[in-house]
Amino acid sequence: MNKKPTVGIFKFTGCAGCQLELLHLEDVFLDLLKIIDITYWVMVKRENIEGPWDISFIEGGISTPQEIEEIKQIRKKSKIMVAFGDCAIAGCIPSIRNWIPQMESENKVYTDTSVIHSTKVMGIGEYVKVDAVLKGCPPHRDTFLEFIKASLLQIRPRLRQHPVCVECKYRDNECLITSKKIPCMGPVTSAGCGALCPSLGRECEGCFGPMSNPNAAALADIFKEIGLHQEDIERKFRKYAGMTIEFRKEAGQ
């Protein structure tokens, strides 16, 4: 690629943490600007160009009719669209509310619900074609770099989807499930964090979403055996990725 690829960064229903993770690339931020041309990023720029983009990074899920329209517009103007982070992939934490009747949620927060136009929170893939996903809440900044470098080299990025347990082993950690009977989501969760939580003395909560082909049912059985109630098992699966087909069943239909 001779010309610098044009990049757009967009926010939908989410917390801006994924965008912030990009700003946390302090060490290489200036070098990064040498290889990509960020033409749309409202959180950082006042003058934004309305596409087209070689790559668009979408942060956040889709939760209003207006957002559905917007994401479709962006899709039309993007060569590659990346679901950047769990919200854009499957709604993340806010998707917990999808199990509550919408009116009930609205009534808890607003007195006049007639001006609120929210729907269930969905990943962007529900409405548009997604070319790549960067998992995590937030995705690690290095995975973003890996993705950018790979697209410049025109290859598939190396983003392995194996479980956190693999990274846990790389770090010589004791397994929390087998040694302390702590309900760890590691065995069904996609790696990418470097086994952050188990290495810091706490269980993986699943913030990178499901790994490739996880055996969620078996992990739910294990949780039951170590004493978790059905509701707690559901809470665990209905957190970052309850809407994914991989976890849907264990999250409670």
Next chain:
Amino acid sequence: MTEKTITYKNSKQDTKTIEVNYIARVEGRGALNISVTKDGKVQDLRFRIYEPPRFFEAFLVGRRYTEMMELTSRICGICPVAHQITALRAVENAIGLEPSEQTTDLRKLLALSAHIQSHVLSMYFLSLPDLLGYESFIAMAKDHLDVVKRALRLKKLGNDITDIVGGRAVHPVTAVVGRFTAIPSKNKFQAIRKELVNAKKDALDTVELFSNVEIPQFVRKCEHIAISDPKSYAINNGRFRSNEGLIIHESEYRDYISEKQAPYSTALHSHVKTRDSFMVGPLPRVNLNFEQLSADAKEAAKQSGVKFPNFNPFVSHLARAIEVLHSIDESIDIIDRLPLKEEGNHEIVCRAGFGAAITEAPRGSLYHSYQLDNNGIVRKADLVPPTAHNANNIEKDMHDLIGIISDATIEEIKFKCEMLVRAYDPCISCSTH
């Protein structure tokens, strides 16, 4: 995603209509809709927050108390630490748990690191381009590489500390109910201590930069609120206090502060009951707690030539710079007194109860409260982030600001209004949550 447009509506009264459909360089999605009559009267003014709400207060109900820190962290990617600590303290207040001194200190360190990171982001990345005349931080790099590099260094310092203490810069993981799951090694702390000491020059330069940049001369006296503590510069703990005599315990918050819905905004508007809107944030903090600032921060503030207490919202930038300096000083103090003991995992006995907490997020006072049942399940959650506190006050400031610049061009008014919004450094996702 809509373009910024300015429309001239030459209606009968020659009204100036100012519209910003997506305010740039702030977190989240907000808009401005303003119309000003020919004789300079503001006819209509809306700081329209259209960020879709995520209904945290609804779906937190039914979740475990231990999850509050993790879930509410996802309200905001810029100030996850503030949400985590507030959630933890509210939950601990509900179950009657007092964390150890070390935990309290580590939390403060975590909060200070978040302040450094967030303030640097706000000052240098989001607002400085306005003050120096660039469209963005990126564009600024061409002519002010040293300033940009300094900003990146300072921001990295904040991140690095959050990373080391919390495990991760965005949505950290180690702070849990009653303790930290892992305590960083002495070596790591010594390494950050060194970085902190080295960063002081950058922080002083920052104070100098923001005392010298030109800001709009605009003053509007209003109620300023922050938590206060006689012993230290209050961030995680203190009484909720204002310059107009409010002084309450965090558990009494709802007796004094209420919210109401504005039909055009998904963020609720706060006000002091029987009184008016108010301001929270770095400026109220510096105004109210000036005496608790570190010696060097106080000195730098005095040297700046700007008088405190100060009621020009644009002085918030300088207040942030002063706080960054203070945060560095206090972080060093904390590191020097930390015993760094591993703390065991105590069995926590859960019981039904109500707990509330107010802390100072980088953008201002943040309130969480939870009602727990006997099994530790949340039955009611009430969250008020700083930008919900400020939303109404921003409009009031803007009203008066336009009043004094109404003969300027629409472009100019628009720009000044945006600048005002950015001076508040609103976190819109937080405000709607």
Next chain:
Amino acid sequence: MNAFTIEKKNIHFLFDQFRKDYKIYGPTKPGYESTFEEITSIDQLHLDYHSTVLPPKKIFHPPHEQLFTFLKEKETYTTKEIFLEEKTLLFGIHPCDVHALLKLDKFFSGEFTDIYYLKRRKNTCIVALNCVEPSKYSFCYSLGTGPFLEEGYDILLTDIGTEYLIEIGSDEGKKLLEKTTVEKVTDADFHEKERRQKLTELKFKKHMNTQWLPQIVSESLNHSVWSDLGERGGIAGSHACLSCGSCSLVCPTCYCYDVYDTVDITLQKGIRARELDSCQLLEYAEVAMHGNFRSDRTARIRHWMLCKFGAAAGGHNSGCVGCGRCIRVCPSKIDITQVARILRGE
């Protein structure tokens, strides 16, 4: 003289001697949570350990390893190999792990050699420690790889009460002991060793009958135990496999790895590296056009077990040494000895 004794409280004599020439790795922390780490002071060393999370293979075949760097200048590449030439010493490695290393030694040599493994291995001195307190998961006795060691050491220690019996297995070991204060050995000491060996052999809770096992397994490719492990609720006492890969990553004879390149942000220079991989993971057998030769879990756990039973490609060299790590680490409680019993129809 090829044997000595040393009082346990004087073990630091050995340590101090070893430290002069070697970087020392040994088990830290007592009990199960041990890991092999670099030891810089004697109080970090805990010889009274059961087993470690990762086997000492991590020192020779680390989870991540850089092979060489490359740099592109004017369309030509220059490469630079990355070798660690440090002299290391493994202090307190158990017999099963020594046997695993012997297997890996064979595996990584031959017609094609793995220079990275072999270089490190050549630079390493083995101070082994016979096992007198086997973990409840291990079954090395069934496989002839423990609890006491016959080969593969430079120095061998045996706990014989208040002392360690020291046996020398190589010239290097001999040289190391020449300058240390050790005591003479008596026949009684050897008797005590023998007595302890017999005693230890009785302590094993797990056993695996390996007679004809590779043949039996090769002929049981369609046995229902595989689909029980892979898809249904598991076998009695276990859950279904999670494909978490833990078993193979902690196995001292599992060697599979992935090779990949990373480049820096200039895209002009980078590193070719490798990382431990596992046949239990989905991507492992992926090929072009989205093909995957072991896309279901059943096929993956079967392949792994086949390998451990000596019936897959690593053959004898990747077979089980009975350390018990995979049993202990499996969140689903899958027990290789139980699978062997089921396959044997016992």
Next chain:
Amino acid sequence: MKNEYMAYPAVVKKILKESSNTNTYTLAFVNEEKQKNFKALPGQFMMIGIFGIGEAALSICKIDEDGSFSTTVRNVGNVTNTIYQLKEGDKLNMRGPYGTGWPLEELKGKDILIVAGGIGLPPLRGIIDLVQKNRKNYGHLEIIYGARTPEDMVFKYEFGAWRQIKNSRFDLTVDTVSLGSKWECKIGLVTSCFPQMKTRNKNSIALLCGPEIMMRFAAKCLETIGFKDNQIYVSLERRMKCGFGKCGHCQIGPKYVCKDGPVFSYDEIRPYIHPL
């Protein structure tokens, strides 16, 4: 000790377009010494790569007099894609050869049946060249080649010459023909060519290379006409990271495709080809 992982610079001497996504590359090591000593057998493969991208196993399809060799590459992923962008004179890195190759001794004096599918023909091309050059050393030669469409066929420019080989038969088939393309041969799977096949099971060897499912079916059909498993040879494809029997990825039952194969006698591999 040699560092078996080190790849050496090589130059692309010639590129020949085969189909919309396949090219044949003639390659030679840059180092003359290395090039002079290079020897390979039909059926062996090289690990060819580009630093920063990775490596891929690619079969040697033709060996020239000067020792440079050709490989036919179908553009399917990271490495093959990058190779596909190269121009004549560009450099890449390679190491090898690896693997066992076809059973050349075994073939002498026998009838040879070649069944190839798609990109499975290149590894077999060396055999055809061999028979062509040493015609009297071998019996009847029969080539059955199938591809998805006529456009996907490789070595089309050789077909004429192959048809001229004495005592041989050459049969082509495709799965589908797109509108407007010229096709005078069969439409159907390779096995649909079997009824017309002349090769019999006596004193003959069948060499198979192509998608695994095709090879399984072909082998099954051959068995029904009396072929024994040890008269059938298959060349397998697996993921390879090292190419010399260490990384483990190409394991199939008790074998390594890279060092025990890629060519296997069907009887030794049969239990593992399915379902493993």
